[in-house]
Amino acid sequence: MDENILGLVAGAITSVAMLPQLIKVLKEKDVKDLSLVMILTLISGLSLWVWYGFLKDELPIILSNAFAVLVNICLLISYIIYRKK
Amino acid sequence: MDENILGLVAGAITSVAMLPQLIKVLKEKDVKDLSLVMILTLISGLSLWVWYGFLKDELPIILSNAFAVLVNICLLISYIIYRKK
Numbered sequence: 001m002d003e004n005i006l007g008l009v010a011g012a013i014t015s016v017a018m019l020p021q022l023i024k025v026l027k028e029k030d031v032k033d034l035s036l037v038m039i040l041t042l043i044s045g046l047s048l049w050v051w052y053g054f055l056k057d058e059l060p061i062i063l064s065n066a067f068a069v070l071v072n073i074c075l076l077i078s079y080i081i082y083r084k085k
Numbered sequence: 086m087d088e089n090i091l092g093l094v095a096g097a098i099t100s101v102a103m104l105p106q107l108i109k110v111l112k113e114k115d116v117k118d119l120s121l122v123m124i125l126t127l128i129s130g131l132s133l134w135v136w137y138g139f140l141k142d143e144l145p146i147i148l149s150n151a152f153a154v155l156v157n158i159c160l161l162i163s164y165i166i167y168r169k170k
Contacts, residue, residue, distance in 0.1 A: 003140045003141055006133060006136060006137050007137050009133060010130055010131075010134045010137050011130075012130075013126060013130030014126075014130035014134065016126065017123055017126040017127045018123060019123075020123045021119070021122075023120075024118070024119075025118070030117070031118055032115070032117070032118055033109070033110070033113065033115050033116055033118035033119055034118055034119070035105045035106040035108075037105035037106075038104075041099075041101065041102040042099065042102045044098055045095055045096075045097075045098030045099035045102055046095075046099060048094060048095035048098060049099065051091060052088065052091045052092050052095050055088045055091065056088055
């Protein structure tokens with residue numbers, strides 16, 4: 001398989017990976033078993049990838065990681081809202 | 086900041102991101118709020134990154150993603166063990 005297509009597919013899959021977790025949290029309104037450290041670590045690491053994408057001027061890296069940061073920020077907000085329950 | 090150092094730091098952070106989640110699951114033996122689809126999607130996407138790393142012959146990509154695959158496989162096994170509770 002062509003390397004660049006493989007990279008794009010891999011990036012797309014890992015970018016949307018947290019989406020089912022966010023949907024589950026929004027449905028069940030329960031975050032007891034989620035790790036806050038995981039969410040914060042992901043937001044930090046993925047933000048660095050966006051920065052890396054800007055430095056390297058690689059739009060696929062910027063877009064896929066920016067999307068993942070967005071999903072994780074939504075997950076963080078949900079965590080703050082639902083952790084009291 | 087140097088691009089390559091930034092890439093290595095970003096890769097290291099996103100690689101260890103799921104570790105606190107795994108530790109939390111092993112401690113609390115409860116996975117009710119975790120999304121199985123998230124775990125399976127991550128294992129698929131990260132495995133493709135390892136494959137990409139082999140094609141591009143980039144050891145940091147291979148190592149960081151292989152480590153993340155390992156953590157997520159442990160998380161999957163924990164999920165299977167603890168979901169019945």
